[in-house]
Amino acid sequence: MIEWLTEPWTHVFMQRAFAVAVISAVVCVVVGSFVVLRGMAFIGDAVAHAVFPGVAIGFVLHINMSLSGAAAGIATALAIVLISQTRRLKEDTVIGIFWAASFGLGIVIVSTQAAYTGDLTSFLFGQILALDDGDVITVALIGAALVTAIALLRRQLTAVSLDREAARAAGLPVLALDIALYVMVTVAIVISLQAVGNVLVLALLITPAATARMLTDRLGAMTLLGAAIAAAGAIAGLYLSFHYNLAAGGLIVLVLTAVFLIAWLLAPRHGVLRRVKRRTTAASNRTSNAPG
Template sequence: MLTPWEFLTDLTNPLLAFLPRALLVSVLAAVVCGVVGTHVVLRGMAFVGDAVSHAVFPGLAVAFLTGGSLLLGGLIAGVATAVLVTVFSQNRRVSEQSVVGVFFTAAFALGIVIISKAPGYSGSLTSFLFGSISGVPATDVYVVAGATVLIVGAVLAIGPQLVAVSFERETARALGLPVFLLDLALYLLVTFSVVISIRTIGNILVLALLVTPAATARLLTERLAPMMLASAGFGAGAAVLGIYLSWSLDLPAGGTIVLVSSALFFVAWVGAPRHGWWAGRVKRGRGGTSQVSSGLQ
């Protein structure tokens, strides 16, 4: 296993230029997903995050076949599907989750059909689904950096309105908030977050970046701003440690990042000061002691 100093040396090696690019893109994607994922977790939209990762797949497949930009292809497909879902889910006769299931699984199936026509089908599919740190071009770094600034800025700007719609939807509507536009904005933010994470994490595992760091932060704080900061921090930390371990031990980068993030969640689930398993056990023990004391009196 490489030492941290040897890993830093590899990062500065001109022959391994893809490695620092992959690290930077992974960290930026983790920060974006951590911030947006806060709203995904608060609204209970984990299924939607998974579905969005499927929705971008036909765009990726078309871009691959035509030699176009994977980021642009995924973005177009994700945005188109997000708009359709937002429109159709306004009819409450069919639940939002059902509409999501219909459109996003259809989009993923379309992507499978398209990519099956590509030469080297199996290798291409593996790269799309599970990511590849060696496949991050230099141009993607600038695109992802710009997208990070825009997405985080948008979340900070409309964050309170998103929270209002998530928890008190009818009240928000009565107060005159544009519920439809806010729903659409959240879907689009999730879509953008997924698209910029595809390169290093992959289509299948990107849900973990959206949900796991935010769920970890949720165990540690009840306030929105600290939750966003903690979620972004957990995601970025998992990205750095995951890339380091994957490079040192010759492991898949996306899977390693997800496992590190999951390990952080487990630690928080056990040891969170107020909402962790151990804290709950201590509270129950104190409650039982109090009841016994009361009975003795």
């Protein structure tokens, strides 16, 4: 058992993978907590797909695909925020339009090439076991900047998430805060692509935060608990990947999903079994109190 736990740490590539997986998971939860609180999980999916045409452009022009992907994601996020200000259309409608358009554009751009390469495949499915020291440093620095930005804007983002109209009446710059959150979601997604890839990145952004939401009603506790769940899930997924030679990104997501399902069933206050027990107790009390 001891060897099972220690062997992965003897490999430098696994040490890098653990570092990037934990950093990415924690950063995604810190940002994703507000995404879950606002009920806007769809934006994570839209931004993940919006990154795709940028990566495709980087692939075609042989430039840094992470930077071109981030630029495309931020541009799309800004477009969604600005168009969503039109009360005629709901935010999820605008997101759906850009979700489809972005992925369609990416497919068209990629189709101009004679063949696909491993670089593009790694973007879709992650390449966490092939990172170098520079990748770890980049993810750590960007992640620290994101967490700092969230800490500075936490009160304002919470106010907007809970009641936009009240926040606007209180004089908060709601549009600017929306833009800031969308940009931070984009950056969090981009730094997580190496861990789980474009296809699965939404799970890293949403699942740990949603799990923590089942277990607590306080945002601060939700963020801390979600970060712990995400980090533990990332480490567990990498252990399973190492020992059973399976896809790391997929296993990380499956571990996090399993933890969510356990919380959904067993959460002390909001779990399914707890709700069933309350209803059963209430029904029993009504029956016992009914006139004979």
